[in-house]
Amino acid sequence: MHIPDGFMNAGVSAAAGVVSAGGIGYSLVKAKETLSEKLAPMAGLVAAFIFAVQMLNFPVAAGTSGHLLGGCLAAILVGPYAGAVAVAVVLVVQALLFADGGVTALGLNVLNMALITSFGGYAIFRLIRGVLPANRGSVVAASGIAAVLSVVLAALGFVVEYAIGGNGGASITTVAAAMLGTHVLIGIGEGIITALTIGVVLGVRPDLVYGAQDLLPTLQLRDPSIVAGRP
16 A cells, blocks of 8 residues: 555655645644543554554555554544544655655655544444444444444555556556455555454453444443442
């Protein structure tokens, strides 16, 4: 999913840079307004976790491998604004220190892997939660499904960008088939990792899951120490 330098023309790269800079700037402002003091330290931990997990690739098909994008996971844990910022920080470090994704394509990568996955994934998560029962299992299920679809949305973003200003020689039909087919499989891996992670955090510290704050009283009452009256 990381786009290298020169893969898109200068106009598309510059436009994506402007959109990404504006989106992350706005997210920084909104994150300060929406992130509670308890969840604020989580943003740094989420960024570190995503950075570490992105270093691990899992096989997909025909020699292709994929890795966690993390935008949807970050959004569910700390909210879409802080989540987008956390993933953007990871992408900047990867581009500048590890040459993972081009510097001139940084705006494109932030747009696809930070903004689209965080805001698109979180919107899908909220929609799914709205039709499921209000319980822990629904949060886990919604997080997994949303994560899968967030990867597909990011792939669609790439296809649109390529159609507008791609410098590769492949046709848009070929690119779309390859990107969407591969990223559906990558998305399944992302969905499993996201659901498992959200499930674990909900089990030990439900107060640290932004996307489940409305269920916090119920989840806390299920804590055995609280039910037993122990501190």
